[in-house]
Amino acid sequence: MECPEAVYPDNMHYLRDFTARSASLRVPLSGSLDLTHRCNLRCLHCYTGDHSGDMLVPEMDTGKIISLLDEICDAGCLYLLFTGGEPLLREDFPGIYRYAKEKGFLISVFTNGTLISDSIVKLFEELPPRIIEISLYGATEQTYDKITGVKGSYKKCIAGIEQLLARRINVRLKTILMTMNSHEFSAIEDTAKAFGVKFRLDAAIFPRFNGDLSPLDLRVSPSEAVEKEFSDVERVAQWETFLHNHRQRSSSDDLYYCGAGVTGFYIDPGGGLRPCLMTTTLAYNLLKGSFAAGWKEIASRIREEKTGRDFTCKACEMKLLCGYCPAFFELENGDARIRSEYLCTMGHRRRDNLQNISSKRSPA
Numbered sequence: 001m002e003c004p005e006a007v008y009p010d011n012m013h014y015l016r017d018f019t020a021r022s023a024s025l026r027v028p029l030s031g032s033l034d035l036t037h038r039c040n041l042r043c044l045h046c047y048t049g050d051h052s053g054d055m056l057v058p059e060m061d062t063g064k065i066i067s068l069l070d071e072i073c074d075a076g077c078l079y080l081l082f083t084g085g086e087p088l089l090r091e092d093f094p095g096i097y098r099y100a101k102e103k104g105f106l107i108s109v110f111t112n113g114t115l116i117s118d119s120i121v122k123l124f125e126e127l128p129p130r131i132i133e134i135s136l137y138g139a140t141e142q143t144y145d146k147i148t149g150v151k152g153s154y155k156k157c158i159a160g161i162e163q164l165l166a167r168r169i170n171v172r173l174k175t176i177l178m179t180m181n182s183h184e185f186s187a188i189e190d191t192a193k194a195f196g197v198k199f200r201l202d203a204a205i206f207p208r209f210n211g212d213l214s215p216l217d218l219r220v221s222p223s224e225a226v227e228k229e230f231s232d233v234e235r236v237a238q239w240e241t242f243l244h245n246h247r248q249r250s251s252s253d254d255l256y257y258c259g260a261g262v263t264g265f266y267i268d269p270g271g272g273l274r275p276c277l278m279t280t281t282l283a284y285n286l287l288k289g290s291f292a293a294g295w296k297e298i299a300s301r302i303r304e305e306k307t308g309r310d311f312t313c314k315a316c317e318m319k320l321l322c323g324y325c326p327a328f329f330e331l332e333n334g335d336a337r338i339r340s341e342y343l344c345t346m347g348h349r350r351r352d353n354l355q356n357i358s359s360k361r362s363p364a
Contacts, residue, residue: 016245022076022263026299029263030079031072032277033065035087035096036269041112042149043137045176045215047208048085057270062092064271064287066099071291073103079130080105085269088115094123101127108133114153116160125167132164133172138180139187147180165195177203177225178218185228201229204323204343207331209280216332222342226349230357239354246320253306253314255326255336261302265295275302278327281336305336313339321354322347 022029036059037048060068072080080100087093088111100107113134124132136157138144144154164171173192177185185201192199203225207213219225230236258264261275261282268274271286273294282301284294305326307314313324322343326336333340 019263023259026295027076027263028072028265028295029077030081030259031077031264032081032083032266033068034083034085034266034268034277035059035065035090035093036085038089039084039086039112040089040114040150041086041153044147044149044180045178045205045218047206047215049208049210049212057268057272059090059269060271060287062095065092065096068267068271068286068291069096069100069103069105073105075291075295078104078106079108081108081110083110086112086115088120094119097123098127106130110135111160112148112153112157113160113164114156116163118163121163121167121169124164124169128169131170131172133174134161136161136173136175136188136191139184139191143181143184147178161195165197171195172198172200174200174202176205177201177220177228178205179220180218182220182224182228186231189232203229204328204346206278206328209331213332219342222345222349226346226353229350230353236354236357239350243320243354254303255305255307255311256302258325260327261299265298273298275299276327278325278331280327281330308337311337318344318347318351321350 019029037057039046039048082093082097082100087109090096097107097109107129108131109129110133113136134157136144137147138154141154144157145151148154161171161173173195175181175185175188181188189199189201203220203222205215205219207215256275258276260279264276266274266277266279267286273284273286273291274280275282275298279302282298282305284297286294313319318324323346324343325340328343329338329340330336332342
């Protein structure tokens with residue numbers, strides 16, 4: 001489940017107070033800038049639709065994006081993610097990236113890796129990103145190309161990864177776990193290990209923004225997802241560290257309690273400012289107003305969102321384990337106050353696994 005908070009540094013505990021201070025002051029510390037919904041692949045699970053054109057929004061031009069970079073920098077943004085679609089499809093990507101680096105942003109880029117060229121590698125070598133994250137949907141050409149719908153895309157992805165690593169660019173791989181690639185999960189993970197890069201998985205596939213629920217058919221069961229998640233000792237340790245460092249919140253009336261609209265934001269290709277990628281009902285048009293005004297509005301509106309008395313998740317102890325996300329709920333159920341049974345079951349399976357691990361460590 002992609003979200004702007006993914007661009008925060010991992011295990012940099014000395015920044016915790018800084019982030020907490022930013023949250024108390026409502027500083028937009030971390031943002032995602034979606035440069036385009038266009039993509040050269042046709043992934044079956046993609047939330048933007050079938051790429052036929054009806055889901056594409058008119059994209060901001062270079063000048064508007066440069067102006068926005070100035071505004072979000074002035075507002076206090078430090079961590080910036082360039083994503084898409086496929087951001088490298090924009091011919092002006094190098095200029096946008098260079099300008100953002102010169103502004104001092106710590107930049108991450110999400111890409112499918114198939115459009116990595118010599119000029120892009122040279123750009124990243126000259127102005128290193130914090131991280132380049134590439135989706136690897138399979139460990140074989142057959143599986144990867146079937147998911148992306150483009151023959152030859154697997155070879156291009158692997159070649160892109162190799163080009164970046166040859167120039168010592170910081171790369172991380174991820175996979176979206178689904179029924180079509182679950183049989184290759186271990187091999188995908190082994191590929192990341194062979195490359196010597198960090199790896200993460202995500203099984204929380206969500207509906208398309210046009211309401212199409214068909215991507216949900218690609219979900220593996222919560223039990224299988226958690227089994228694969230806990231197959232790696234490092235991921236288990238990450239969960240244990242996360243739970244140690246984060247306390248379960250009391251039964252607050254606030255519907256949202258993540259960083260969305262607090263320290264995090266998302267901007268779509270057409271200039272729509274939202275608290276995060278999935279909060280499609282809370283938006284501000286940056287083509288008609290400033291970032292400062294938009295940030296003030298969405299930060300205020302998200303604080304107005306309350307759980308309601310009968311909200312089943314309000315006091316649930318699973319919130320830290322399930323991936324609790326009202327925006328996800330709304331995409332799946334049409335209502336931000338109706339929980340996702342898929343995420344809920346994932347939370348219970350994680351708890352069961354952690355309890356089993358803990359009991360095995362305890363002395364008899």
